[in-house]
Structure formats: structure tokens, C-alpha cells
Amino acid sequence: MPARKLSNIPVVKFRKFLESQGLKVITGTRGRGGHEKWSKRGMDRPVTIQTHIDPVPEFIVKQVLRHLKMDRDTFFSEYNKL
Known part of the structure; x- marks a missing residue:
């Protein structure tokens, strides 16, 4: 079975996944226009997503997955539950 691609993920659904x-x-952070910073307790650093680009670029999804381990x-599996 081929691996699914991490591209074409809508910003709205990706936000729901992060939540x-x-x-x-x-x-209260001064993010630059079109960007959001997301974090939770125990993370080393926040993740930043570009909200002005839809769908979310694959490299951003990969970066977030690395931060979430x-x-x-x-x-x-988690994304399809949304």
C-alpha cells in the first residue's frame, strides 16, 4: 500500500488536528501577518503555520509532525477521526 501524501491538507482541518x-x-505574540504560533505544555518550541497559504504546504506538515514526534x-489515523 503506497504511503499517503501530506499535501492538500486544508488550513481549517489542520487547525482542528492541532487542537x-x-x-x-x-x-499576545507578535507573529508576522498570515502566521500562527501553536504550542502545548511540554513542547520544546512552538510550531508556526502559514495561514495565508491553503492548503498547508507539505514541508510545514512534516515539520509539525517532527515536533509532535x-x-x-x-x-x-488521527486526522481521519476529525
């Missing part, structure tokens, strides 16, 4: 993993938007299969 389902316990991440919250960091408010999550593999592709686990991601799609």
Missing part, C-alpha cells in the same frame, strides 16, 4: 493534539494558538500513519 485535537492539545495545541493552542499562542496569543508523530509518524505519518499516526497522523492520518
Whole structure:
């Protein structure tokens, strides 16, 4: 079975995924236009997503999965529950 691609993930659904993993938007930070910073307790550093580009670029999804220490299969398992 071929691995699913991490491209074509809508920003709205990716935000729901981040929320389902316990991440919250960091408010009060001076993010640059079109970007959001997300974090949760225990993370080394926040993740930044580009909200002005839809769908979310694959490299951003991969970066977030590395920060969450999550593999592709686990991601799609959680993503499909949304």
C-alpha cells in the first residue's frame, strides 16, 4: 500500500488536528501577518503555520509532525477521526 501524501491538507482541518493534539494558538505574540504560533505544555518550541497559504504546504506538515514526534500513519489515523 503506497504511503499517503501530506499535501492538500486544508488550513481549517489542520487547525482542528492541532487542537485535537492539545495545541493552542499562542496569543499576545507578535507573529508576522498570515502566521500562527501553536504550542502545548511540554513542547520544546512552538510550531508556526502559514495561514495565508491553503492548503498547508507539505514541508510545514512534516515539520509539525517532527515536533509532535508523530509518524505519518499516526497522523492520518488521527486526522481521519476529525
